Amino acid sequence: MEEYDDREALLPGASGSPERPKMSAISDPNRLAHRIVVLCLMCFLGFGSYFCYDNPAALQTQVQLDMKVNTASFMQLYAFYSWPNVILCFFGGFLIDRVFGIRWGTIIFSLFVCVGQVIFAAGALFNAFWLMEAGRLVFGIGGESLAVAQNTYAVSWFKGKELNLVFGLQLSMARVGSTVNMNVMGLVYSRVKDLIGTTGHSTLGVTLMIGGITCLLSLVCAFVLGYLDRRAEKILNKEQGKTGEVIKLTDVKDFSLSLWLIFLVCVCYYVAVFPFIGLGKVFFIEKFNFSPVQAGAINSVVYIISAPLSPVFGFMVDRIGKNILWVMFAVVATLGAHIMLAFTFWNPWIAMSLLGVSYSLLACALWPMVAFVVPEHQLGTAYGFMQSIQNLGLAIIAIVSGIILDTSGYLFLEVFFSACLCLAIIAVVMLYFVNLIRGGDLNLSSWERARLQKEAEHEAQRERMRRDSIIWTAFAVRVRYLSRLGAQIPKHFISHQLSLSHRSVLK
Structure with a gap:
């Protein structure tokens, strides 16, 4: 009894234990204001990836002229992004759940995005198109998996609350990143050209480096999100987010x-x-x-x-x-x-x-x-x-x-x-x-699906009742058989039989 009392005293909020200090709304993980801050970080987490994904499309003319490549070679920049994700789509969730964890996984994939964009820009600076292709390959390794991490964070923080709205806002921010890229990168190239005084691969490389600043912004968001998630885990005793994906080929x-x-x-x-x-x-x-x-x-x-x-x-x-x-x-x-x-x-x-x-x-x-x-x-x-x-x-x-x-x-x-x-x-x-x-x-x-769902729930309930009935019948037959053999039936057998009977009537 004393051991039980000691354990109870250690529970949060129990008398004699230190209560959690009161926090402001913006610093309390249970409050809406704090979740809004987390939501903003989640949205900007993928902003850099979506902004830089279509850098080639926004600068198609400049890439082809400055790097002296035809359209088939230009489109390799998109192909090299997609190749690693033919395989990584199966393992991105596994790496987040079982290997890195959501916090380190997000940081690592954000680093892949940043490094990939830097290599991509360096390829233009050094007039090496093969290096630009390698940069897009590294960028692709992080891009799609970072989206998985972003969704995992959303489920961890907003499941059962505002999850559908959060997914919609994240998608909208992704589209905003692509839109800003299409309308801004050409202007950035023109401004860099005016500063340098000429066009060429160096101008293209500097422009792509400037675009990579958005990837650094996403990396900063990954670090801050990791800190806030770790802090919330300690305060709320919550587990790290899981993707919920089970891949079996x-x-x-x-x-x-x-x-x-x-x-x-x-x-x-x-x-x-x-x-x-x-x-x-x-x-x-x-x-x-x-x-x-x-x-x-x-x-x-x-x-x-x-x-x-x-x-x-x-x-x-x-x-x-x-x-x-x-x-x-x-x-x-x-x-x-x-x-x-x-x-x-x-x-x-x-x-x-x-x-x-x-x-x-x-x-x-x-x-x-x-x-x-x-x-x-x-x-x-x-x-x-x-x-x-x-x-x-x-x-x-x-x-x-x-x-x-x-x-x-x-x-x-x-x-x-x-x-x-x-x-x-x-x-x-x-x-x-x-x-x-x-x-x-x-x-x-939608109403037909709702009706079918209700019918399925009723069928499942009837199946549970039938299963309980079978269990009760088998138990009763066994007790009756033992009684006829003259065996002494423990009292808890009889009470268990009565409870099963009572439960079957309630259902």
């Missing part, structure tokens, strides 16, 4: 046809968006006679629209359902945008605005569908495989796009992107009929 053999069709839609759609943005600035300059500043602005329209619309579309799809129809609308609208850009001279703001809307809608409708066709224990493998295939497709199509542009021009490149989107439409139609034939819930409305 053997699960691939159990993937359904519906899931493979979702993978196909993902690859065929995104290869018609990201490589186009990577090459879009020169396209708008050559076809529509835009100035570099105007071309950079219109090339960033997709990201500008995605920033505010992604949370709105996510809420809308959650409320309405019908995911397959939304995906079909998004793919067809994107195809229409590419056709307008390829075969008309209409104001490109129309096509790019349509592309921005459809891109935002597809992301909100396509990625959640994986959870509808895969058991919970296979979700980590499914999403890892989806990201792996997406990065493999982006790496290959980036190279193919550059070759097509060098040999045939932008018209044939747009026809190629349109063909990829037609393949995506075929995959969506097949997905619709496969889902219809197999009675899947990919295209159900």
Whole structure:
């Protein structure tokens, strides 16, 4: 009894134990003001990565002229970013959970981003394009895994509170980073050129080094977040965040046809968006006679629209359902945008605005569908495989796009992107009929899904009642058998039998 009292006295808030000192709202991990500070750090954690990812697109003309490379070589800068993520998509969550931990994992991946950007800029300074490619490879190792760490922090701090809003704000900040890059890097290059007095690889290298300052900002956020998370762990006795991803490659053999069709839609759609943005600035300059500043602005329209619309579309799809129809609308609208850009001279703001809307809608409708066709224990493998295939497709199509542009021009490149989107439409139609034939819930409305969920809960409750009934029956038969043999039945056997009977009646 004394030992129990001693243990109780050590509990927080118990009499005789030192109480936690009162803290201001901004320093108390339990208070909203402190979580807002953490949220700001989380948002800026990925800002540098997204800002520098599209540095090549914002400076396409300058890179090709200063480094004296053709478009196929230029697109290698995007391919080298994607190659490591073909594999790392499976192991990023494992490294964070089991090897580094969320705090050190975030710092390490932020360092990869910083070092990669420095090597990328150094390659331009020393006029070594192969070094620029190596920098993009190192940058890619940290970029995607840093996004996993960012989401893990969000779940650790905001699960059960404002998590959906937090994910929406993080996505919006990522789009802001891409937008600022498209509209600022060209101006930075011009200012550096004025200071140096000439163009060339040195001007490009200095410009990229200046862009790398955003990566340093993200690294500082990683250190501060690690400190605040460690402090909250001590104050609140909370555990470090976990990604929750369990990757088992053997699960691939159990993937359904519906899931493979979702993978196909993902690859065929995104290869018609990201490589186009990577090459879009020169396209708008050559076809529509835009100035570099105007071309950079219109090339960033997709990201500008995605920033505010992604949370709105996510809420809308959650409320309405019908995911397959939304995906079909998004793919067809994107195809229409590419056709307008390829075969008309209409104001490109129309096509790019349509592309921005459809891109935002597809992301909100396509990625959640994986959870509808895969058991919970296979979700980590499914999403890892989806990201792996997406990065493999982006790496290959980036190279193919550059070759097509060098040999045939932008018209044939747009026809190629349109063909990829037609393949995506075929995959969506097949997905619709496969889902219809197999009675899947990919295209159900939200209220139909809610009804099915309630029915599943009732069925699970009936299954628990049936299982308890079987346990009680088996126990009663055993007691009756022992009684007939003349065995002495302990009293707690009888009380246990009565409690089982009472519990089965309550259920």
